Amino acid sequence: MLKVEPGSDPLRSAPDLVFRVWRDRERVELEAAGIFDRLARDLTRLRGPSDPVAALARTASSDELRHATFCQEILRFGPLSYRKPAKAPESMALGPPNLSLANRVLYTAVAVCCITETLSTALLLAMHKRAAVGTIRQTVHRILEDEVSHSQVGWAELSRAAGERDIGWVSDYVPAMIQAALIGESGPTLTRGEAESDFSRWGILPPSEARALMNETIHGVILPGLGQYGVEI
Ligand SMILES: [Fe+2]
Numbered sequence: 001m002l003k004v005e006p007g008s009d010p011l012r013s014a015p016d017l018v019f020r021v022w023r024d025r026e027r028v029e030l031e032a033a034g035i036f037d038r039l040a041r042d043l044t045r046l047r048g049p050s051d052p053v054a055a056l057a058r059t060a061s062s063d064e065l066r067h068a069t070f071c072q073e074i075l076r077f078g079p080l081s082y083r084k085p086a087k088a089p090e091s092m093a094l095g096p097p098n099l100s101l102a103n104r105v106l107y108t109a110v111a112v113c114c115i116t117e118t119l120s121t122a123l124l125l126a127m128h129k130r131a132a133v134g135t136i137r138q139t140v141h142r143i144l145e146d147e148v149s150h151s152q153v154g155w156a157e158l159s160r161a162a163g164e165r166d167i168g169w170v171s172d173y174v175p176a177m178i179q180a181a182l183i184g185e186s187g188p189t190l191t192r193g194e195a196e197s198d199f200s201r202w203g204i205l206p207p208s209e210a211r212a213l214m215n216e217t218i219h220g221v222i223l224p225g226l227g228q229y230g231v232e233i
């Protein structure tokens with residue numbers, strides 16, 4: 001990958017909103033670390049200490065913590081108020097409170113891995129093509145390298161659960177999972193003025209383009225993938 005001297009990194013001239021967006025991404029990475037940590041623990045309780053999918057989830061949790069530090073590297077170029085690392089959240093459980101352990105694991109795997117991580121992979125691929133050479137392109141590349149295996153945690157657990165029991169109940173939750181992922185992946189709202197300019201060299205896709213790409217990924221990849229296991233909406 002092409003390197004640039006830190007002194008000439010294009011980030012030195014980035015507008016403040018770029019750092020606002022990457023600060024929010026740092027928060028999302030830390031949240032993801034907490035969710036994968038909980039998923040790894042739950043999988044271990046459910047399937048035993050040598051479960052391979054639990055091991056993948058554990059790796060994903062430490063990847064997400066590393067992604068947060070990549071965001072920090074970007075934030076070092078920004079306003080002082082963004083340079084203090086955000087606080088890592090506790091383990092986070094997802095889904096309605098009445099789910100059994102096995103069903104909570106499946107819910108989390110589908111919501112976070114099959115849906116959110118697949119969307120994130122598509123967005124990062126598009127960002128990577130247009131990111132400015134230097135810290136931004138390097139960061140997008142490093143995060144992208146991990147996202148594919150994060151989505152695979154979900155497809156692996158989904159395939160395993162579908163082979164063991166009826167998982168049709170997940171279908172009822174898919175629209176809300178997609179909705180939550182769309183909100184999470186859209187990032188902080190840009191003002192109307194900001195949304196009219198193109199910040200893709202800073203790893204920020206125009207909102208209309210991001211929406212179209214997510215829509216395409218939901219209908220072209222995620223829903224057909226879930227459908228293979230009988231999860232349909
Ligand atoms: Fe990440």
Ligand SMILES: [Fe+2]
Binds near residue numbers: 032117147
């Ligand atoms: Fe991830």
